[in-house]
């Protein structure tokens with residue numbers, strides 16, 4: 001990236017809304033971690049970009065970029081978090097302006113979720129529940145390809161999605177949700193506060209997967225705690241930050257590329273994740289597009305396919 005662009009990013013970054021970091025003492029660890037479940041990664045795109053594209057930092061460092069879905073093996077059945085690319089991903093890329101296609105990169109670099117699942121000997125028809133950190137096109141593109149999955153979305157996210165109608169509308173492609181219309185269900189955060197989050201929703205009631213609200217990037221953005229077999233908790237944080245660097249700094253996304261619905265609330269969400277990371281290093285925070293963070297978990301099928 002040219003120095004001029006770096007300077008521009010740095011200058012605009014200085015104008016980003018503040019990031020409020022809460023007092024770490026509020027982030028009291030939860031007593032029990034819930035039922036342990038096996039988790040693996042279904043990587044659908046991986047490349048190296050410039051960090052400055054993803055974080056509001058004047059940096060020439062690389063960004064290990066990825067787009068992936070998370071597979072959880074729960075006793076109730078298979079769960080997918082963020083079913084990313086549908087079988088029609090190449091057509092999806094044509095639905096936006098040229099700049100969108102340019103930013104997302106070519107279809108040849110993207111593998112549909114079901115292709116990656118089959119390569120890992122996982123039958124897409126066996127997925128029973130689909131969850132999403134948010135409904136941007138690259139997080140729910142494959143909802144139609146897991147035909148037996150009940151799709152659970154946070155109420156605020158589903159209600160927001162229903163207000164969108166253009167083929168690419170604020171990062172959402174409404175046809176992705178339409179393909180799963182009969183299977184959509186909404187949930188509310190009726191469970192207790194935990195780890196600095198004001199409320200929660202325990203998906204199976206056993207602590208295996210617990211949703212917590214993280215609004216900002218979209219109105220109903222959600223993070224998911226998942227109890228890993230080694231006793232740790234993974235926390236899938238969607239696009240609040242695209243990178244772990246953004247959580248560690250903390251720093252907003254590159255303001256020239258970010259698509260945050262409410263950037264001030266995104267700043268609050270980033271501050272919370274930053275404080276959680278500082279006070280609870282045992283929690284494995286995994287931003288959705290940080291391939292290095294994703295690769296702390298095993299690839300589904302046992303072998304890297306990227």
Ligand SMILES: [Zn+2]
Nearest residue numbers: 134136217239
């Ligand atoms: Zn997003």
